[in-house]
Amino acid sequence: MTTSEVLLTADADGVRTLTLNRPQAYNSLTVELKETLLAALREAAADDAVRAVVLTGSGKAFCAGQDLKEHVGLLQAGDPAPLRTVKDHYNPIVRAIVDMPKPVIAAVNGTAAGAGAAFAYAADLRVAAASSSFLMAFANVGLGPDSGASWTLQRLIGYGRAAELMLLGRTVDAAEALSLGLVGEVVPDDELAARAHAVAAKLAAGPTVAYAKIKSVLTVAAESTLDEALAAEDAAQGALGSTADHSEAVEAFVTKRKPNFQGK
Template sequence: MTNDDVLRQSDADGVRTLILNRPNAYNSLTVELKERLLAALRDAGDNPDVKAIVLTGAGKAFCAGQDLKEHVGLLQAGDEAPLRTVAEHYNPIVLAIAELPKPVIAAVNGPAAGAGAALAYASDLRIAATSANFLMAFANVGLGPDTGASWTLQRLIGYGRAAELMLLARPVEAEEALRIGLVGEVVADEDLAGRAQAVAAKLAAGPTVAYAKIKSTLRAAAEGTLAEALAVEDEAQGALGATADHAEAVEAFVAKRKPRFTGS
């Protein structure tokens, strides 16, 4: 891929890095970029050589959300495509991230707003640069949340804080995001890419089948009752107990050495 692509990707150590690449527009989401991102996530999920995914932005922003210039231009031209973008693009993208049997790390390298912030919320881990900030500004344009933010944000920081950030459209800087649990780590801007790659590479070398089950059990627990969560855990443990990775972990424990996982 070239630097002109709206979405760039690279592979190293089992990690696929997806870079939103519209830096002059703060990586805002056009139809082309949304379609490319959805296809790239699905491809990463299907590729056995990809064990973990890093999502980040080019330039000084992570993602400013919907490209409003394209949105307004299409509406003024009588094209109703923008009215279908939640169902056709944002919902499938969030489900693709949630249902990927591999961990997704959002490396938030700058401002993340609207749907862009929601992409970070939907990810499994969030590492922020000191220059990062998060903004839920849907109310400022007379809209409600999308891209799963109504579901993900309150599960990260609680209903009260989520309501405050959405109703008041109040930005959250990196250090506050860390304090309230919106991100797991804050690092210097120049260290973000390396830190995200290091975490992703560690995950890629781990028991990736177990990671897939961890994601699915967490999602089931968030959606269901305690009894339902217990049943899902039981099924997952039964399946994972028969994996080569679990057998290797047991052998490594007995031998007092580090396990060598193969993702099987």
């Protein structure tokens, strides 16, 4: 398992919690943190004992996005490609979140800005603390969106709202995020960790093999024709119909007991 001072990892109830741990810098993203997070996400995807993932931050922020001190250092040093981190780090991280074959819950505990917000958008579910906020800060520093935000945000709240948040670069508080559909739930700050874990643990106890297919079918449907979506659904149902989890669910229904899913 990946261990690092900049990323804390904890396992319980089939849930792996990954905590960005640079609180003094609002969990802003250095090369070290990005590489460590990417490795940890890939490890979680490959570990059958991990059935759901929670991504959160330590301290007062979820993630403030790119560490600007590191970025300024590259600019001042005359780096010919100071934003190659988009291709090298941000894009693979977002793919690892979106392609994770198990549910990913973002527990947004404070400010989520730039790439940090985009990581939350890429998750399957978002639970937010009452003091949390979201900021698409790219235009404020003369840049466009990255980390998949152009794809994920408009799928969550629509093109018009996504364009507004990106062009105006304004902060969205937790209450507005809930009303926009940007997050699914807002809880008191001191209840966030427990609530996110409870949601993840519930999913971890479920038919995770089906969850993986649900995620893949939704991704296909988001960018396909109806016929392509129907074909993807048919293929998924054909595969899931022969799983042990499906047989267990049917038997549990007939015998009126709670199913015991194994993710197989």
